[in-house]
Amino acid sequence: MAETLQGKVVLITGGAKRVGAAICRRLHAAGASLLVHYRSSALEARALQVELNALRADSVALAQADLLKVSAAAQLVKAALKQFGRLDAVVNNASSFFGTAVGEITEEVWDDLIGTNLKAPLFLAQAAAPELRKSHGCIVNIIDIHAELPMKNHAVYTAAKGGLLALTRALARDLGPEVRVNGIAPGTILWPDDDTWRDEVSRQRIISQTALKRIGEPDDIAKAVQFLVAEAPYITGQVLAVDGGRSVSL
DSSP: OOOTTTTOEEEETTOSSHHHHHHHHHHHHTTOEEEEEESSOHHHHHHHHHHHHHHSTTOEEEEEOOTTSTHHHHHHHHHHHHHHSOOOEEEEOOOOOOOBOTTSOOHHHHHHHHIIIIIHHHHHHHHHHHHHHHHTOEEEEEOOGGGTSOOTTBHHHHHHHHHHHHHHHHHHHHHTTTOEEEEEEEOSOSOOSSSTTOSHHHHHHHHHTSTTSSOOOHHHHHHHHHHHHHSOTTOOSOEEEESTTGGGTO
16 A cells, blocks of 8 residues: 555554554555544553554554543544644544434433533644644544434433534634644444344345445545545545445435
């Protein structure tokens, strides 16, 4: 892979596993140094760090933080600067995902879903903005096609991702011209870790609603992130659906 990001530093939230780890591997292969944030996936984060540092020494650092705390944003930016001396891109990938039936929504689940999916990306963008302006860098927010196509019993998650979609466009205006801000809206890439859609009938129903009649791969999202970070200097304020055509098939 051409090292289109050689000399660049990227902060990736929720980068220890699943789609986040795929983003880390692809941006690292493109030459970037990484600050990988994790909350509780310490074992996965350390394994990924060992894997990537074996390919290029001292190119990956880790930072543990609870993104529900506003102070975590500044701490992550400081960690990137301490380790690498600069910051060129932020990928807001960390996300909570679970259902919330109306009538059972609590303040706790509101704080969790809004906090990880909307509040944290906002405060991290704000904390990173001075450094990103210096480097003429960018932000990529991982949104969801369901920000605009609500799932039943996911009102709070939908509101959070819908807010992140709007935030992406607002930040593109507020942080331009120095900083580009874009989003990626995945469709079905990996099945959830919990019991949601675990039965084969539900999975096949979702796949049947996708134009390409299959789910995607984590690297499909990673490739889109690399494009927006490294190969899209005149794109900002946009949200790219990577969903196999599901958003046009429902």
